[in-house]
Amino acid sequence: MSARKRSLPPEILFGVAYYPEYHRSDRLITDLDLMAEAGITVIRVGESVWSTWEPRNGEFDLEWLSPVLDAAHRRGIRVIVGTPTYAVPPWLQTAYPEIAGERRTGERIPWGARQEVDYTHPAFRFHAERVIRRIVARYAAHPAVIGYQVDNEPGLVLLHNQGVFAGFVRALKKRYRDVETLNREWGLTYWSHRIDDWSELWRPDGNTFPQYDLAWRRYQAEVTAEFIAWQAEIVREYATEGQFVTTCLQYPRGGVDDRTVFAPLDIGSGNPYYGMQDRLDATTQLPALNYWTTSGVAGMFRQADRLYSSKQQRYLVTETNAQAIDAAEHNFPPYPGQLRQSAFAFVSRGAAMIEYWHWHTLPYGAETYWGGVLPHSLVPGRVYREVSAIGAELKDLGGAFDGYVPDADAAILWSNPSRYALQFMPPFAAGGAPDEESYERIVDAFHAGVIAAGGQARILHAEQARALGAAELAARFPVLIAAGLYVSTDDDLAFLRDYAEHGGHLVLGPRTAYADDEARARVAVAPAGLTDVAGVSYEEFSTLEREVGVRTEDGDAAGAGTLWADGLIPHDATVLARYAHPRFGDFAAVTTRASGAGRVTVVGTVPDATLASWVCAQALELPPAAVEASSPVTVASGTAGGARYWFVFNWGWEPQRVRVAVPLADARTGDDLPAGAELELGPWDVRILRGDLG
Numbered sequence: 001m002s003a004r005k006r007s008l009p010p011e012i013l014f015g016v017a018y019y020p021e022y023h024r025s026d027r028l029i030t031d032l033d034l035m036a037e038a039g040i041t042v043i044r045v046g047e048s049v050w051s052t053w054e055p056r057n058g059e060f061d062l063e064w065l066s067p068v069l070d071a072a073h074r075r076g077i078r079v080i081v082g083t084p085t086y087a088v089p090p091w092l093q094t095a096y097p098e099i100a101g102e103r104r105t106g107e108r109i110p111w112g113a114r115q116e117v118d119y120t121h122p123a124f125r126f127h128a129e130r131v132i133r134r135i136v137a138r139y140a141a142h143p144a145v146i147g148y149q150v151d152n153e154p155g156l157v158l159l160h161n162q163g164v165f166a167g168f169v170r171a172l173k174k175r176y177r178d179v180e181t182l183n184r185e186w187g188l189t190y191w192s193h194r195i196d197d198w199s200e201l202w203r204p205d206g207n208t209f210p211q212y213d214l215a216w217r218r219y220q221a222e223v224t225a226e227f228i229a230w231q232a233e234i235v236r237e238y239a240t241e242g243q244f245v246t247t248c249l250q251y252p253r254g255g256v257d258d259r260t261v262f263a264p265l266d267i268g269s270g271n272p273y274y275g276m277q278d279r280l281d282a283t284t285q286l287p288a289l290n291y292w293t294t295s296g297v298a299g300m301f302r303q304a305d306r307l308y309s310s311k312q313q314r315y316l317v318t319e320t321n322a323q324a325i326d327a328a329e330h331n332f333p334p335y336p337g338q339l340r341q342s343a344f345a346f347v348s349r350g351a352a353m354i355e356y357w358h359w360h361t362l363p364y365g366a367e368t369y370w371g372g373v374l375p376h377s378l379v380p381g382r383v384y385r386e387v388s389a390i391g392a393e394l395k396d397l398g399g400a401f402d403g404y405v406p407d408a409d410a411a412i413l414w415s416n417p418s419r420y421a422l423q424f425m426p427p428f429a430a431g432g433a434p435d436e437e438s439y440e441r442i443v444d445a446f447h448a449g450v451i452a453a454g455g456q457a458r459i460l461h462a463e464q465a466r467a468l469g470a471a472e473l474a475a476r477f478p479v480l481i482a483a484g485l486y487v488s489t490d491d492d493l494a495f496l497r498d499y500a501e502h503g504g505h506l507v508l509g510p511r512t513a514y515a516d517d518e519a520r521a522r523v524a525v526a527p528a529g530l531t532d533v534a535g536v537s538y539e540e541f542s543t544l545e546r547e548v549g550v551r552t553e554d555g556d557a558a559g560a561g562t563l564w565a566d567g568l569i570p571h572d573a574t575v576l577a578r579y580a581h582p583r584f585g586d587f588a589a590v591t592t593r594a595s596g597a598g599r600v601t602v603v604g605t606v607p608d609a610t611l612a613s614w615v616c617a618q619a620l621e622l623p624p625a626a627v628e629a630s631s632p633v634t635v636a637s638g639t640a641g642g643a644r645y646w647f648v649f650n651w652g653w654e655p656q657r658v659r660v661a662v663p664l665a666d667a668r669t670g671d672d673l674p675a676g677a678e679l680e681l682g683p684w685d686v687r688i689l690r691g692d693l694g
Contacts, residue, residue: 069142080147103157136235151227153271155254308406449611540567660673
């Protein structure tokens with residue numbers, strides 16, 4: 001099954017997740033009237049309430065949604081219908097207790113939350129298919145319905161159920177053929193783990209082999225992808241022409257590979273939550289939040305670029321902040337203006353829809369303090385007014401961003417297998433414990449460096465980059481950053497070499513090329529397969545318990561290395577910077593060397609913000625700036641409809657002035673801005689400008 005060409009309106013969709021069934025009184029008409037007044041053009045419905053769709057086994061109530069769709073359609077509000085398979089009803093749990101998922105072998109997940117189910121289990125699949133068919137058959141022809149979201153944030157649990165483990169063993173047999181091959185490839189001689197029969201393969205709970213774990217994680221991602229593709233295939237039996245099928249991802253989930261999940265779907269979708277208030281202040285650095293909520297301006301842009309990376313096309317934001325999010329102790333509603341900033345930040349990186357979680361703040365349940373557009377009182381307030389202003393602005397912009405493609409000055413490789421491997425054996429620690437976000441820390445440092453240097457990044461899965469070919473990649477992206485590419489095939493390494501040979505500037509970061517496709521440390525001088533083109537090697541590496549200063553060869557401070565230091569030994573590379581340290585100063589921190597028609601730069605540490613910006617500034621070849629700005633102002637751009645658009649953001653409290661270097665126009669009003677004109681941005685402000693391509 002393959003994705004179809006999806007049908008989206010030319011304008012940016014603007015909406016909310018809407019659950020009228022969660023209200024304690026009937027507010028449908030009031031809600032939809034308020035939405036229409038706020039410029040809401042789309043709602044997502046139905047994905048959380050299987051027990052409402054099917055209150056008892058085989059007894060369906062399908063009509064409760066009809067008034068919602070009818071009333072939405074009368075107001076010109078489009079609808080995305082969700083399949084309710086991520087939250088199973090109590091009658092199904094009690095009738096089939098064996099469908100409970102297991103986080104550890106034999107230990108069923110207790111009921112009482114969501115996503116507790118083994119979605120490979122035949123009993124679950126039978127009932128899930130039945131409710132999907134009934135819902136979609138009932139509403140596919142409704143004129144308000146433009147698409148479907150199957151499930152919700154899949155991949156939360158690594159399933160240890162017997163059926164999943166049996167499928168894992170079958171997958172291993174298909175890949176390795178016999179146990180002797182498995183013994184050899186996984187190195188099972190170690191600690192006497194050689195097996196003589198497939199039945200001797202141990203369960204994952206006590207596993208210590210990184211090779212086993214990588215295979216296990218890859219299989220879990222396959223299970224999730226198959227489940228979503230299975231649902232999509234059912235939905236498409238009923239969907240009308242032009243209706244799209246998607247799912248929504250929480251990208252850090254452990255059991256998912258976004259590229260494979262979205263491959264058979266029509267469009268990518270995700271739920272980028274981000275730290276608000278001072279965490280969006282470009283002049284302030286606060287400690288990172290938890291794994292699914294990013295901190296900082298660059299962190300939010302990285303989420304946007306990850307959503308684009310899944311299919312290398314525009315995407316839907318199916319959930320994002322409206323007010324405070326997370327648990328009851330995290331109450332950080334956005335400062336005035338930050339909702340508008342974040343909406344256009346996502347648009348500037350390819351979002352075709354902005355949808356808030358959710359319309360009204362719930363008076364009960366686990367998400368009581370996840371603030372919606374309306375507060376608990378349900379009386380429209382400041383957030384509603386700001387959302388309304390965004391809606392009015394999007395209406396004025398109309399279809400300006402139809403076909404929008406975000407600009408990119410550098411490509412950054414993303415590797416889910418490397419993420420899995422560095423979660424199992426994290427090279428860094430956090431709070432005295434292994435840091436399972438080690439992979440993200442490496443990639444994020446370089447991504448943030450691109451932004452700080454005034455550039456923009458396109459994140460590419462390693463598989464997508466190889467599919468383009470080295471020559472095409474070098475032509476489209478003159479800088480390629482491969483940082484944290486720990487799990488890599490020989491073909492990956494040859495591809496990186498070819499990229500530089502064809503004129504690209506390859507930037508290598510820590511842990512790249514250290515392991516092979518089985519997560520085995522390569523028996524080769526590091527960076528394996530690249531030492532000659534890089535002109536540098538290393539045999540020692542060290543954890544850094546505190547930052548180590550880095551200085552250029554001229555003695556100028558260039559920032560600091562954090563978390564990790566490769567002891568780079570240059571052979572015929574130019575040393576750009578060294579560690580300012582009595583021991584680590586024996587090594588280079590950053591080197592560069594011409595290679596073929598291109599260049600290879602090696603960074604042996606996780607750079608802090610200053611060093612990352614310095615390294616990226618050395619590598620990037622930026623065109624003359626159309627909008628001259630400096631921190632806390634950032635500029636993002638892209639093209640659509642024969643024009644280029646610039647999004648100019650002020651991430652702070654102080655008003656800022658920027659200078660327009662070429663003739664532009666205000667994208668909303670059409671007012672001309674001659675070259676040399678100055679624009680004032682208020683606190684937490686954004687301006688959108690339009691100009692000719694060039």
